[in-house]
Amino acid sequence: MALLSINNLSIHYRAGEGIVKAVQDVSLSLEPKQTLGLIGESGCGKSTIAMTLLRLLPSNAVVQAGAVMLENRDLLTMDAAELRQIRGARIAMVFQGAMNAFNPVRRLSSQIVEGIRLHRPEIDRTQALNKAAGLFDLVGIGAGRVHDYPHQLSGGMKQRAMIAMALSCDPELVIADEPVTALDVMIQAQIIELLKDLRRKMGLTLILITHDLSVVMEACDSVAVMYGGRLMETADIGRPFKHPYTQKLFQAFPNIEKSRDISWGIPGVPPDLIRPPQGCPFAPRCDAAFTQCRKKMPPMVALAPNHQVCCHLYLEDQL
Amino acid sequence: MQIGKLIKHNLSGLVGLLVLAVFVVLSFFPQMAPHDPHRMDKDKILQGPSTEHLLGTDEVGRDILSLVIYGARISLLVGFFAAGISTLIGVTIGIFSGYYDQSWGQPLMRLTDVFLAVPQLPLMLVLAAVLGADILNVIVVIGCLLWTQIARIVRSYTLTLKERPFIERCHAIGCSNARIIWLHIFPNVLPLVFANAILLVASAIYYEVTVSFLGLGDPTHISWGMMLHYAFESAAILRRAYWYILPPGICIVLTVLSFTFIGRRLDEIVNPKLRRR
Amino acid sequence: MKPHLMVQDLKVWFPFTDRSVKRLFGGGKKYVRAVDGISFTIHRGEIFCLVGESGCGKSTTGNAILRLVAATEGIVEYNGVDILSLPPHRFADYRPKLQKIFQDPYGSLNPRQKILDVVGEPLVIHKRVENEEDKRERVLNALEAAGLTPPALFIDKYPHQVSGGQRQRVVIAGTIALNPEFIVADEPVSMLDVSIRAGIIKLLLDMQREAGLSYLFITHDLSLAWMICNRIAVMYLGRIVEIGPPDTIIHQASHPYTRALASVIPVPDASAARRKIILEGDIPSPVDIPDGCRFYSRCYERIPECRQTAPELRECAPGHWVACNRI
Numbered sequence: 001m002a003l004l005s006i007n008n009l010s011i012h013y014r015a016g017e018g019i020v021k022a023v024q025d026v027s028l029s030l031e032p033k034q035t036l037g038l039i040g041e042s043g044c045g046k047s048t049i050a051m052t053l054l055r056l057l058p059s060n061a062v063v064q065a066g067a068v069m070l071e072n073r074d075l076l077t078m079d080a081a082e083l084r085q086i087r088g089a090r091i092a093m094v095f096q097g098a099m100n101a102f103n104p105v106r107r108l109s110s111q112i113v114e115g116i117r118l119h120r121p122e123i124d125r126t127q128a129l130n131k132a133a134g135l136f137d138l139v140g141i142g143a144g145r146v147h148d149y150p151h152q153l154s155g156g157m158k159q160r161a162m163i164a165m166a167l168s169c170d171p172e173l174v175i176a177d178e179p180v181t182a183l184d185v186m187i188q189a190q191i192i193e194l195l196k197d198l199r200r201k202m203g204l205t206l207i208l209i210t211h212d213l214s215v216v217m218e219a220c221d222s223v224a225v226m227y228g229g230r231l232m233e234t235a236d237i238g239r240p241f242k243h244p245y246t247q248k249l250f251q252a253f254p255n256i257e258k259s260r261d262i263s264w265g266i267p268g269v270p271p272d273l274i275r276p277p278q279g280c281p282f283a284p285r286c287d288a289a290f291t292q293c294r295k296k297m298p299p300m301v302a303l304a305p306n307h308q309v310c311c312h313l314y315l316e317d318q319l
Numbered sequence: 320m321q322i323g324k325l326i327k328h329n330l331s332g333l334v335g336l337l338v339l340a341v342f343v344v345l346s347f348f349p350q351m352a353p354h355d356p357h358r359m360d361k362d363k364i365l366q367g368p369s370t371e372h373l374l375g376t377d378e379v380g381r382d383i384l385s386l387v388i389y390g391a392r393i394s395l396l397v398g399f400f401a402a403g404i405s406t407l408i409g410v411t412i413g414i415f416s417g418y419y420d421q422s423w424g425q426p427l428m429r430l431t432d433v434f435l436a437v438p439q440l441p442l443m444l445v446l447a448a449v450l451g452a453d454i455l456n457v458i459v460v461i462g463c464l465l466w467t468q469i470a471r472i473v474r475s476y477t478l479t480l481k482e483r484p485f486i487e488r489c490h491a492i493g494c495s496n497a498r499i500i501w502l503h504i505f506p507n508v509l510p511l512v513f514a515n516a517i518l519l520v521a522s523a524i525y526y527e528v529t530v531s532f533l534g535l536g537d538p539t540h541i542s543w544g545m546m547l548h549y550a551f552e553s554a555a556i557l558r559r560a561y562w563y564i565l566p567p568g569i570c571i572v573l574t575v576l577s578f579t580f581i582g583r584r585l586d587e588i589v590n591p592k593l594r595r596r
Numbered sequence: 597m598k599p600h601l602m603v604q605d606l607k608v609w610f611p612f613t614d615r616s617v618k619r620l621f622g623g624g625k626k627y628v629r630a631v632d633g634i635s636f637t638i639h640r641g642e643i644f645c646l647v648g649e650s651g652c653g654k655s656t657t658g659n660a661i662l663r664l665v666a667a668t669e670g671i672v673e674y675n676g677v678d679i680l681s682l683p684p685h686r687f688a689d690y691r692p693k694l695q696k697i698f699q700d701p702y703g704s705l706n707p708r709q710k711i712l713d714v715v716g717e718p719l720v721i722h723k724r725v726e727n728e729e730d731k732r733e734r735v736l737n738a739l740e741a742a743g744l745t746p747p748a749l750f751i752d753k754y755p756h757q758v759s760g761g762q763r764q765r766v767v768i769a770g771t772i773a774l775n776p777e778f779i780v781a782d783e784p785v786s787m788l789d790v791s792i793r794a795g796i797i798k799l800l801l802d803m804q805r806e807a808g809l810s811y812l813f814i815t816h817d818l819s820l821a822w823m824i825c826n827r828i829a830v831m832y833l834g835r836i837v838e839i840g841p842p843d844t845i846i847h848q849a850s851h852p853y854t855r856a857l858a859s860v861i862p863v864p865d866a867s868a869a870r871r872k873i874i875l876e877g878d879i880p881s882p883v884d885i886p887d888g889c890r891f892y893s894r895c896y897e898r899i900p901e902c903r904q905t906a907p908e909l910r911e912c913a914p915g916h917w918v919a920c921n922r923i
Contacts, residue, residue, distance in 0.1 A: 041789040042760075154878040184649040185816060189860035189874050211790065214862030252790045253864045254819040256846050265794020269759055484703035490664055492718040492770065493691040502717075506708045 001071065003205055004030040004053075004173060009066035011048055011057070018274040022048045024229045025066075027300075030173070035199055035206040037216030037237075039249075040226035043270050046209045049226075050177045052076075053207075054087055070173075089119040092166035094159075096178035101162060102150040108132075109146045112165050119169045135164040138201075139194060156187035160194065167198075175207045180215060188215070195219050214253055222306065225249070228271040228281025231300070235307040242309045245282045280312070288313060332584030335577035342574055346392035352385035356541065365553075365560050375562035377546075378553035386541055387566045393542035394574065397458055398524035404462025405523070406469055406516045413473025414504055418481060418496070428474070435467045443526060447535040454537040461526050469515050476511055480504055510589045518582035521575045528571055543567035598676060600810045601638040601661070601778060606631055606670035608653070608660050612883055628882050630656040632834035633670075635909070638778075643804065643811045645821035647857075648831035651879055654814045657831075658780040661812065662694055663687060674778070692722050695771040697800075699783035701763035705755040712751045715739065715770045722774065734773060742769035743799050761792035768799060775807070782814045797824060819861045822846050827915075830854045833882055833890040836909060840916040850918040852897045889921060897922060 011023040023045040030036055040046045051057050053068060055075065068075040070090065078086070095101050103111060112132040116123060123131075133143035139160040141153070150158060159179065166174050176195075180188040196219055198204045208220055216223050217237060224234040225246045233243040241247050248266050268285035271277055277284065283293040290312070298312045326333060345351065353373070360380030368375045374383035416427035443460050450456040480486065481504075489499045530536055531544025538545065546567040550556075555563040608631040631653040638644040646654040659665040661672050663680070672680045679690055698704040705714055715735045716725070725731040732751070739747035742765040755763055764784065771779060781800065785793040801824065803809055815821055821828050822842040829839040830853065838851040849855045856873040863870070875894045886892070889902040899922060907919045 041791060156878055184879075185818070185860060185862075186649060186857065186875055187878070188862075189872060190876075193872075193874060212862065213790075214864045217864055218862065249790065250864055252794065253862070254823040255863060255865060256819050256822055256858075256861055257863055257865060260823050260842070265798070266791035267795065269761070270789075484698050484700045485706045487664060488696070488698060488704050488767070488770075489706075491662060491691070491696045492774075493688055493721050494717070495721075498721070503706050503709075507706070 002029040003032045005069040007067045010064040011052060012062045012064050014060045020273045021276055022229055026231045028224055032205055033203040035220040037220035037223040038207060038209045039213055039216050041211055044226040045229040046226050047177060050175055050209050053175055054091060054093055055083055088115055089169045090171055091173045092171040094162050094166045094176040094179050097182055104150055107147050107149055108161055112168050116168050135167055139164045156183055159191055173205045177209045192219050213249055229273055230281055231310060233309045239307050243311050244286050244288050329584055331580040335580030338573050338577040342391045345388050346395050349389050349392055352388040354382040354385045356381055356385040356389045368562055374566050377563055383562060383566055386546055387570055390541055390543045390546060393540045394524055397527040398520045400458045401461035401523035402516055402520040405465040405519055409466035409469030410473050410512055413470040414477050414500060417474040417477025418500055431467050431470050439464050443530055447530050452535055452537050454540050457530055461523050465519060465522055472515060473508055476508055477504055480507055514582055514585035514589050517578055517585060521578035524575055543571050599637040600640040602673040604635045604671040606634050606660060607668045608656050609668040626883055629834050629885055630882060634836050636829055638810050640810055641808050643813055643825045645813045645825035645828045646831060647815060647818050647821045647828055649816060649879060652831040653834040654831050655782055658782050658812055658814050662696055662780055692774040693777045695776040695779050697767055697781040697784045700787055701760045704767055705763055707755055711753055711766055714766055715773055718770055718774050738769040738773040741772050760788050764796055778810050780812045818857055838918050844916055850912060850923055851920050852895050853891050
């Protein structure tokens, strides 16, 4: 059975200028031990989904429709007490800019131990400390640094510490929101290797949210592509991309294995989420768009058991 | 239901605005007062409220209600102008000490520290006594001592503004320092200053009341503070002449509160934007 | 042919206030040696890339050349004139020719200025326009040249009313308006969405072709540098470790740091089987730089000599320079 199941989720924000339809009718599922990469550019809705999973949305956000099932319980209808049990223990999150997510005046050991003992009061301090030290070894910082203050660690090490903290309560699912975006390319490579390593060693179930397709190609086994608040394509890594947006995105990254010409880039601007277009949100910028694309939102079509596309091109094929 | 929501959200600020509007109108149209405030009537000394004198009379027979209405004008005037002078001094010193932090910003900060360390009220009283009891002196004295708070806020904001990329761009395109301060720093500091300046008016009014109450105000211009001073001098409390003390007292409280509410609400509106940046 | 810009032995050191107890007992003055002796030449019409990780000194180099930060030592010759030693009022004449494009499109515009004034201000400062109408017309032309069409739609807007990519074009329009000759582009696209980047890059390349501009292109993205530059210089801890043409730097680098950096460039194609050289640890602090080669602590090919001798940049092949003791 799927570990996490997002069913027809729609989320709106109430803003001064109107209602921002940040996420519309998104359905995703995650099996245990699967790493899913959720990618898209700014404004596509991926961070909103991440925040929804842990109910960390701001007060002006409204869940318009849909459910988020963690096994058989809907996260969206849980009360505060149940949520507290889930957060950190069953679902853990690694935030973007994790360098700043630590309390600067407390030692890392005390922060991690606090988290462990909150969820497992039966574990005593010494055991929790040993666990924290072990995690620091696992993520490559070294057990000796567990009593350091956050400022004594470099940016890359703080990110590793954040991952260690996320793992400290043995969560079933880890959500990483742009975990490598603010880091140098060498540190990025280190963290990606770490994530791959953890996947292998621990069978980590991970949702990795990022705008960088190459990170997802390396560290995940499947990818979900979002644009304008909607899901465009979900596929296992290795299958060639079929959606025009995904294909364009793929080409948008300079590829040193190929030639040096600049044919990449997508002309135009992202859609206005307050007045989203009637049909497919990508139609105004799509080379292959035809009349139907602008009139009606295409349904999700399964090209294979592990490959779905939301595009009229493939609907036509089916017909 | 947009208006309903607007009112609910800004209730305290709107109430303050309303109360203030009443006093402003009174100060512009003091002719509304039923009697000439300076007219003394020795037959009607310290009389309680009656149909002729709605709020009673003072110890020389003047109508309290008229005095209160005319007093509004003086108190508000002193408040505005003193706050205006303070804001001017505070913004100037704040921007310069922030922008030139490495050079003469430091001595400017030390100057601010001196003014902060000196107890403000005693200094005001001493200056008022030395300079003489004139309304202009009162305004200037208060104005020259209240600027420190704004100076500090403006200085720290200027320090952060200075590091923003658009200021670096100004240097890159060849802006002179004067141009940067006037066209780039100052307009961005203004919203922050506005809210604080309103709060400063509340402070200024309060200090005017205190200075006048202690007898150093201008006797030719009756302010609420002066009324309280005369009330005290004529032992109004002992003589149970509550109608002499309560009206000016309540007006002072209402005015200061209204400025505080407005200023705080403005601050809330301006600040979230600042935090976002 | 005389080079357009020549940098020689540039050093930018920032004094470091050390509050530790050691200082109390008279430990010498400390410096953050952000740029510690670099030299390179840019030819007219060339796009020269300065690449490196954070803290390597690439942005500081750009700022020192434009005198936005004071250089501690060194010579920067622009068309043969040492611009670092000019008095400020003489250097002011050079500002229109030497322009900068900034990294942060959200912070690099004054939120209280209309786009008309953002782009027009440089013209006013340098007295290139006579009146308001003249300024408006010049700004409209610049906005059009920067790809913001129709320009009338943008000219009266405020920065927060346009998107990130459009803001960056506004900044570029501001530089176009002055007819620059040399542009320092400091991470011009790193804060923009991937699909928007190409448009800005194409604009910069078009400008280069049409006006014969030279660029100092600063970026941490080696693949971007590979794609658009004529030559790449790789910096590490304040010094240049290698200079060469793009294909050489990516595929045939000599310096171990360059090779490691090139090996971890993300490639979207998952099937590519590459051997990644992942360096351990982090970049050391630019305060206490040891003697000898700066890369010694992380180098996987070091020899005993590297500990004492700091290598100089030497030409190991035509147009290919390396600073490594092993070469």
